[in-house]
Ligand SMILES: Cc1cc2nc3c(=O)[nH]c(=O)nc-3n(C[C@H](O)[C@H](O)[C@H](O)COP(=O)(O)O)c2cc1C
């Protein structure tokens with residue numbers, strides 16, 4: 001099968017005026033919605049999505065149909081949220097989906113909201129994507145004008161309102177409960193689960209949060225069927241995935257490939273390998289929060305949930321960061337720790353304090369002021385954070401630390417200051 | 433006892449007032465419209481003046497603390513009048529790998545200020561920010577609603593030179609909008 005045949009989500013990327021309703025409709029857009037509203041029941045839509053094996057593309061890879069089926073059938077009010085907060089370092093695919101083809105996501109959202117019986121949907125776009133908020137809003141306006149949104153959509157009796165909500169600069173609002181809380185007009189701090197949002201979310205009502213890429217796949221699945229979707233990918237990772245690739249490769253960008261593609265092939269054929277004079281050293285395959293792999297490890301992986309898990313990392317958001325030989329791993333880790341420290345919402349002590357410590361100790365290493373105990377200290381800080389917090393941001397900070405230390409220990413050890421002149425780690429970290 | 437005057441009235445165009453009323457009607461509760469209402473005010477003023485707080489308390493039925501909570505939690509809301517051009521440069525991992533440090537050093541040199549500072553004439557501010565979702569197009573800087581991508585020192589010079597003449601150069605994220613103008 002040629003690569004061209006795999007363009008389910010990205011078929012209209014780069015097409016002139018691809019963001020316009022007329023262009024989308026000329027390419028078969030909103031046919032899936034017609035099909036669904038003309039004769040399917042919400043549960044039938046859920047069944048098809050379950051059969052397709054579609055897994056959430058926001059990071060956790062949770063099966064989408066199963067998530068939808070957790071919404072209690074007796075609920076009087078259900079909300080649907082599309083997560084376009086896209087703030088995971090290395091990730092820029094949702095931006096492409098909404099920039100080039102906003103109607104695909106809007107159609108997917110309408111069908112998804114119908115499946116869970118929601119009458120109000122939010123598309124939560126990160127605030128930094130100012131131009132994109134306007135673009136999505138225009139597309140939503142077009143969809144209203146064409147009768148795809150609002151009351152009695154296409155005469156089916158189904159009503160759906162859609163609000164484009166603009167974030168205001170907080171990574172943590174990408175976490176689903178943080179996202180929901182943000183729209184209630186409070187700080188976007190995560191809530192403890194359970195209860196899961198599918199049971200009690202926005203304003204205490206059942207709420208489904210899905211990533212842009214997840215809902216964008218829904219129209220194609222409804223039109224072509226679950227079996228056709230399973231025609232791509234592997235048994236446990238069906239379908240296609242968008243990879244956002246950054247770093248010194250020949251061709252950075254967003255690529256849609258079937259899950260299960262060998263990294264080696266993708267790297268060589270699509271990315272064109274490394275730029276002249278650079279050599280592959282490591283790869284963070286699923287956004288900054290997943291464990292780093294060495295070149296050797298990633299070169300033997302296939303790009304799917306199982307293989308990456310076996311290799312000790314995760315598919316995550318598909319934000320693939322390519323790291324060259326010339327990069328300083330200590331410096332990269334420090335850059336990442338600054339991020340998590342900056343973005344911790346501060347309500348859990350292990351995360352608020354732990355991210356600060358990780359940032360301080362990595363800064364110290366970078367400055368050549370660290371002593372031998374500091375590497376063990378980093379590990380101890382991680383032990384005091386992992387699995388002990390309200391949301392997984394603390395784990396997201398721990399995973400890079402542990403994996404960088406494990407795989408590139410030599411580079412860290414080389415930064416240790418031989419003499420004790422820099423003082424004990426504890427004294428230093430207290431700022432004395 | 434007479435109610436103490438907390439702040440002078442918020443200046444707001446009728447259009448903004450209508451937008452706020454519409455948001456209150458559209459969101460499921462008035463309180464849930466707080467964030468977009470703050471955006472309406474910031475879009476008009478370029479920042480959120482103190483007088484916005486009692487205004488929103490009144491219009492949305494939220495507590496004063498709630499408004500302050502949002503203003504301090506979200507980094508994009510500004511409670512002080514910002515510089516005319518706030519240049520926000522990403523310094524996260526992908527941009528870092530693609531030369532963000534050199535770009536930042538160049539900006540600092542050209543503007544004569546460090547990250548986090550504003551030029552004495554109040555025209556330029558320079559800020560380091562976290563990943564902007566433009567990782568494959570880095571190094572990147574955000575100015576208002578738009579991104580300038582794949583920056584090099586030469587491109588930085590061209591952007592600054594244009595801004596000094598108060599001409600905002602066409603951004604990379606502008607590219608698909610030409611026909612909508
Ligand atoms: C700290 C943190 C940040 C997150 N950021 C995002 C994000 O920017 N976009 C996203 O879709 N999911 C993000 N997630 C995952 C969401 O919590 C949620 O699992 C996802 O939106 C569900 O959608 P899916 O089932 O379609 O994957 C984040 C999670 C955490 C813990």
Ligand code: SF4
Pocket residue numbers: 172189190343344345346347348349351352389390391392393394
């Ligand atoms: S783990 Fe960190 S980001 Fe998540 S809720 Fe706790 S303090 Fe906030």
Ligand code: FES
Pocket residue numbers: 089090091522523524525526527528562563564565566567568570572
């Ligand atoms: S790392 Fe700079 S935009 Fe993502």
